[in-house]
Amino acid sequence: MTTPVLEARDVTMRFGGLTAVRSVDFTVNSGEIVGLIGPNGAGKTTFFNCLTGLYVPTEGTVSYKGTVLPPKPHLVTQAGIARTFQNIRLFANMTVLENVLIGRHTRTKEGLWSALLRGPGFKKAEKASEERAMELLQFIGLAHKRDHLARNLPYGEQRKLEIARALASEPGLLLLDEPTAGMNPQETRATEELVFAIREQGIAVLVIEHDMRFIFNLCDRVAVLVQGEKLIEGTSDVVQADERVVAAYLGEPFEGAPGDAEAAEVEAAEAEAAEAEAEHSTKGEAQ
Structure with missing residues (x-):
């Protein structure tokens, strides 16, 4: 149903x-x-x-x-609800992995002090976010490019990365x-x-x-x-x-x-x- x-x-x-x-x-x-x-x-x-x-x-x-x-x-x-845009809006000077991690921000509960102090709770959340981000990169076929800068990806892969970043918010x-604008x-x-x-x-x-x-x-x-x-x-x-x-x-x-x-x-x-x-x-x- x-x-x-x-x-x-x-x-x-x-x-x-x-x-x-x-x-x-x-x-x-x-x-x-x-x-x-x-x-x-x-x-x-x-x-x-x-x-x-x-x-x-x-x-x-x-x-x-x-x-x-x-x-x-x-x-x-x-x-x-997550979305992508007609004009790609990646963080060009960040890595592929970092772009996906940004999409996780609505699902993490650690606040400013936790981030500054970097206690056990923050490190655990950080590790969980990175594991989920890598799962999504594996899903879209870009795990092997986790450390590449987003700006250096071919156009089609940038589109995929934007989708992975949207999926990181668990929509x-x-x-x-x-999504296929400009694609072959x-x-x-x-x-x-x-x-x-x-x-x-x-x-x-x-x-x-x-x-x-x-x-x-x-x-x-x-x-x-x-x-x-x-x-x-x-x-x-x-x-x-x-x-x-x-x-x-x-x-x-x-x-x-x-x-x-x-x-x-x-x-x-x-x-x-x-x-x-x-x-x-x-x-x-x-x-």
């Missing part, structure tokens, strides 16, 4: 007078791999950010295992944002196998992706966003057969579809919000 892991109800996100996401209902059940697709400007990234606490929805709620999530990314991670739900067919196939293996570990997965073949091969269900609204949701066969989905990707209008101007506004609003978030993150790191 499947139970809901993630439930988004009537989620709406406005940037000023622009509505980027409008009244979206969305569910991911335990053991599922669910895809979220849509043409550029569809509001996918905005919706993703609402799910992970980067944005506070203007209306609606996002719940994880029945509990409404707090609008703070670190608290969402602590609750049990019940993993959100992948464009062999790397894409390896990513597909990795996602299946993650599901086998009892972790539900939500994927945003532009590669339709990847999504339709991978997912149990696929939801389509068009101009911030959910157009259709169903199995890969159902979604692929829907004429409105084909029309949306070909740029052909269908009844009730917003035009190019609206799509451009959504893209511009998402880009502006992303720049603001990046600037905020940079300031935080500087402090």
Whole structure:
């Protein structure tokens, strides 16, 4: 029996007078791999950010295992949701192992004084974290590169490392944002196998992706966003057969579809919000 892991109800996100996401209902059940697709400007990234606490929805709620999530990314991670980003966000000058260990911070209970004094409790926790990090590196096939700097990894391996870092927080739900962007067919196939293996570990997965073949091969269900609204949701066969989905990707209008101007506004609003978030993150790191 499947139970809901993630439930988004009537989620709406406005940037000023622009509505980027409008009244979206969305569910991911335990053991599922669910895809979220849509043409550029569809509001996918905005919706993703609402799910992970980067944005506070203007209306609606996002719940994880029945509990409404707090609008703070670190608290969402602590609750049990981990994510990767479209643009890789590794710590380039840290080793592969150190990057994964950073992902463990929400699951360690040792505080500042414990770290400073480095007592038995801290050393035990540190050893357990390193053992778990090495298990994850073994899982993704990078254990032999534990001491390599992240910046020196090939692109496909950097993507894998980011997934391992997300898994280090022991999530019940993993959100992948464009996990195969920039990959060759062999790397894409390896990513597909990795996602299946993650599901086998009892972790539900939500994927945003532009590669339709990847999504339709991978997912149990696929939801389509068009101009911030959910157009259709169903199995890969159902979604692929829907004429409105084909029309949306070909740029052909269908009844009730917003035009190019609206799509451009959504893209511009998402880009502006992303720049603001990046600037905020940079300031935080500087402090």
